[in-house]
Amino acid sequence: MLLSTLFPLLLTLLTLALAAAQQDLYKILQLDKSCNDRDLKRAYRTLSKKYHPDKSSGDEQKFLEVAEAYETLSDPTTRKIYDQYGHDGLANHKRTGGQQQHNPFDLFSQFFGGGSRQQPGVRRGHEMEVKLSVPLRDFYTGREVPFSLEKQQICDTCSGSGSADGHVETCTRCNGRGIIIQKHMLAPGMFQQVQSHCDVCGGQGKTIKRPCKTCNGSKVVRKVVDLVADIEPGMPRGHRVIFENEADEHPDYVAGNLNVVIDELSPKINTDETDEARKSRNDGAFFRRKGPDLYWKEVLSLREAWMGSWTRNLTHLDSHIVALSRGRGEVVQPGQVEAVRGEGMSIWHDGHVHEHDEHETGTHGTLYVEYVVVLPDQMERGMEKEFWAVWEKWRGKNGVDLGRDSGRPVPQGVRAELKDEL
Ligand SMILES: [Zn+2]
Ligand SMILES: [Zn+2]
Numbered sequence: 557m558l559l560s561t562l563f564p565l566l567l568t569l570l571t572l573a574l575a576a577a578q579q580d581l582y583k584i585l586q587l588d589k590s591c592n593d594r595d596l597k598r599a600y601r602t603l604s605k606k607y608h609p610d611k612s613s614g615d616e617q618k619f620l621e622v623a624e625a626y627e628t629l630s631d632p633t634t635r636k637i638y639d640q641y642g643h644d645g646l647a648n649h650k651r652t653g654g655q656q657q658h659n660p661f662d663l664f665s666q667f668f669g670g671g672s673r674q675q676p677g678v679r680r681g682h683e684m685e686v687k688l689s690v691p692l693r694d695f696y697t698g699r700e701v702p703f704s705l706e707k708q709q710i711c712d713t714c715s716g717s718g719s720a721d722g723h724v725e726t727c728t729r730c731n732g733r734g735i736i737i738q739k740h741m742l743a744p745g746m747f748q749q750v751q752s753h754c755d756v757c758g759g760q761g762k763t764i765k766r767p768c769k770t771c772n773g774s775k776v777v778r779k780v781v782d783l784v785a786d787i788e789p790g791m792p793r794g795h796r797v798i799f800e801n802e803a804d805e806h807p808d809y810v811a812g813n814l815n816v817v818i819d820e821l822s823p824k825i826n827t828d829e830t831d832e833a834r835k836s837r838n839d840g841a842f843f844r845r846k847g848p849d850l851y852w853k854e855v856l857s858l859r860e861a862w863m864g865s866w867t868r869n870l871t872h873l874d875s876h877i878v879a880l881s882r883g884r885g886e887v888v889q890p891g892q893v894e895a896v897r898g899e900g901m902s903i904w905h906d907g908h909v910h911e912h913d914e915h916e917t918g919t920h921g922t923l924y925v926e927y928v929v930v931l932p933d934q935m936e937r938g939m940e941k942e943f944w945a946v947w948e949k950w951r952g953k954n955g956v957d958l959g960r961d962s963g964r965p966v967p968q969g970v971r972a973e974l975k976d977e978l
Contacts, residue, residue: 623660790902848921
C-alpha cells in the first residue's frame with residue numbers, strides 16, 4: 557500500500573515539523589488548557605478527519621501535528637510535563653525514553669478503523685469481531701457511532717511486566733531459556749537428551765518475586781475501551797470497519813485487528829401514534845433498502861388513484877420532504893411503481909476517508925414508490941346510491957363487453973366505438 561512507502565518520509569516530516577514549529581499543543585487542537593478527555597477526543601476526531609492527506613481538504617503537516625498534540629495531551633503524564641515545562645520538558649522526557657512515538661496513521665485507524673498495513677514477521681494476536689446494529693437512517697445520513705468493548709489490555713500498573721516492583725528475574729533453573737534439557741543414560745556411554753518446559757517459570761524464562769497486585773502477574777487486565785465507528789452515507793449493510801491492532805493486547809505479541817460489522821437494526825414499528833412514535837417514524841421503519849435503492853409503499857384511496865388531484869409529503873430518512881403528486885384526471889394503477897431518481901441511498905465508494913458530494917447528480921440511487929390502492933369496505937348509503945346511478949347510466953350507454961372485461965384484447969375497429977368501462 558502507498559502508506560507503507562510514505563511512512564519513512566512522514567516520520568522525517570514529523571521530525572522536521574517538531575524542530576521547526578513549536579506551536580502550542582492546545583492551540584493545534586483548538587482547545588484551551590481546561591479541556592478534558594472528551595474535548596480532546598472530539599477535537600482529534602474532527603481535525604484528523606479534516607486534515608487526513610487522503611482527503612481533498614487534507615494537509616499532511618497539520619494531520620501530523622494534530623496526531624502529535626493529541627497523543628501528548630491524552631496521556632496524563634505527558635500532559636502534565638507539557639503543562640509545566642512545555643516543549644523542552646517533552647523533549648527531555650522523550651530522550652529518557654518516556655514516550656514512544658506512535659504511527660499517526662495507526663492512531664487515526666484506532667479512531668475510525670480502516671487501513672490494512674501489516675508488519676511482516678511480527679507475532680500477531682487473534683482477530684476480534686463485534687457487531688454494531690444501527691437503523692437504516694444512520695446508513696442514509698452517516699453517523700459516528702460510539703461503542704464500548706471489553707477487551708484484554710496491557711496492565712497499566714506494571715506496564716505489562718507482571719511485577720509489582722518492576723523486577724523481573726531470570727529463572728535460575730533454566731537460565732532464562734524456558735526449557736531444560738535432561739540427559740538420561742540408556743546404556744554405558746549412550747545418552748538420551750530429553751527437552752522439556754521449565755516447570756519453575758512455566759517456560760517463560762523469567763520469574764517474578766512480587767507479582768503485580770492489579771493483574772496478579774499475568775501482565776494483562778480486562779478493561780472497557782471506548783471507540784467510535786464511522787458509518788459513512790450509503791455504506792453497505794454488513795460492512796466491516798477494521799480497527800487496526802485494537803483486538804486483545806498482550807506484551808508478547810502485536811494485537812490483532814478488531815473488525816466491527818455494521819448491521820442494520822430491524823425497525824421498531826410503533827402501533828400507537830404517540831409523539832415518540834411519530835418522531836421515530838423516520839428511523840427507516842417504512843423504507844426498505846436494496847443496495848443503493850430504497851423502496852416505499854404509498855397508500856392511495858380509490859378516489860385518489862382514479863381521479864387524481866392529490867399530494868403526499870413523504871418524510872425521508874434525514875427528514876427532508878419528497879413531494880409526490882398527481883393532477884386531476886391522472887390515474888394511478890394499483891401496484892404501479894414510480895421511480896424517483898436521486899432519492900435513494902448515497903452511492904458509497906470503498907475507501908474510508910474519501911468524501912462524496914452529497915448534492916452532485918448521480919451520487920444517489922433511486923427511490924421506488926409502489927402505490928397500493930385501497931377500496932372502501934363500506935360506503936355511506938347516499939354515496940352508494942349516487943355511485944350506483946352513475947354506473948348504471950354509463951353501463952347503459954356503452955353496454956357490457958365481456959371480452960374486454962375479461963382482459964382479452966379488443967379488435968381495432970371495435971375499440972373506437974367503446975368508451976372505458978368504469
Ligand atoms: Zn525457568
Ligand atoms: Zn500488572
